[in-house]
Amino acid sequence: MAILILEPDVNGRARASIEESGARHAEVGRPLTHVSHKVDMPLLLNPHEDPLPCREPVEETTAVSAHFSAQLHALYEQLAAYHARSAASLAEAEAKLAPIDEEKGVEVEIRIGCQSFDIYPYCQHLIYHTRRLTLQSPETLPALPFVRKLRIIQDYAPDQEFDFGRVRPVSLRVPLECLVRLPGVAEIDCPWLWERLPVAAAGRPVRHFTRVWEGPWRDARHEFGAVMEKQEELLGGLRIPATMTKARLWFWQPRLGLYDNQALPMPDLVAPAQQDPLSVGLRALAIQLQELNLRAFVTEHLFPAPDAPDAPDTPSSAQWSRMRWLTIEFHPLRPDGSWYFVGPRGEDPHPEGFAISEEDHYPPLQTTAEDEEVDEQWDMDPQGGEEVEFFQDVFRTEPLAERIEPLLAGFASAVKNMGVLEEAELFAYLAWYPSESRADEYGDEAPYDDENGVHKWGVRYRAGGNGDEQGQGQKEAVVQWQVGDWRPSQSVLDLFEQLGRQEWLDFEFGRKRHIVPYTIA
16 A cells, blocks of 8 residues: 655645635735635555555555544644734735634635545545544644634545545544634534435446445444534543534435435444434534534434423533524435335335444455456446446335324424524425336326426424514414325324414425535535
8 A cells, every 4th residue: 555645745735725815815905704725635556566455454544544634733733823923924924914804703614635546546446435534633633713614525526427436434523523623613514424325326336336334334423423422521621612503514415316226225323322323413412503404314313302401501402492593304214224204105125224243334454255256247347237327216205104203293392492493494305216117016106207206395384473563564483394195193293283373385396306516605
């Protein structure tokens, strides 16, 4: 294993990024409010005479993590140094630099680059990464009290078939480790936190290369939950700053139904825990928030218990009493491997998730016989003998009451305890892109048009208003359901009727979902 760091002066690169932003702001007579810095991956050397092995060794992940960490440390240290410079010093620089806006603070954007090679590898194993990068010695990061917003963006490689190609996922504790060194931070924005589903590729080679290894996926979610539960113990004696009131946390990215197969067995990412650790961790984080935009695989344990205390300083179990704006897009797949939705005729091929084992669900450290077999097959026929590229099967459109109602009830109970809430929404996107065999089974009785079957399923709460001083124009709180002909049980409906007037809206169908690129704020 050999890597080449193209720009070893990480402090110089970080300083250049900051000063470039400072110069641009100075040109228009504004104080510095935004800094963007790209964190690069080291170049992997792949000579013809000694090519990289199929499987990534631990030493490689460690080396890449070290360079990743060095760049984050350099950024924090150079931001601290820039802030320490006097206004006179900045003005006298070769290119006039703007001082930091002490009132508004600074937004820091960290863009994480993709893996590159000196010679592009033929072996597709090297394109899709599983092991997550970590931040080394996070406790030595300097505190940056002038940073108000942290934005972490994953770049993508435009030459890849899938947007996760050449992407190195990052440990879910890294954003938290970065946050705790920002004692004045108000907002965090993470448009993609590296979760994804398996690709419904028809050919064995692509399925093999792009596999989402279940063990590391589960471990990342459990690690996030553990850090949120024991913040001071696992975050160097610090906690998420109480100043943070706004968060966008999108764990997965929506994609076209062409790549999905809802009939596949899925892993149980919750066990051995009794409750989904990531949902529980997010529940604790949301206690202090006024605005949350969440896209995640979650369970009902995301929401506070109805009898939880109304005390924001109560660890992990208080109500979300500060929340004003709440948007939650939940995935139809539950973290335990079951689904919130079934097919129109009750189809639910795998009602439970499968158990994850050390032997079968972690990537090997060395090339296996299967790797060699698949490489040979890829060389002869990348589609593995199949006539089509994908075997999509998107058919889960009907809610299963026993799974969806606890989630709805948790949402309603949480909303009831949000005294300053203006709007809250809980929803999922559903679609009808059945497999060829499933489409044949339904024939003319298909419940949706597969050319126009994408629709939002969910419920929205909108708070009322007091109107003018005379009470004129007072608005009534309303709960808007967009669930088709389905209705919740009376016990669940009672919870929502306590919130306001009920409205039942028709589905709005589309050919596809409009997806904003995750790199756009």
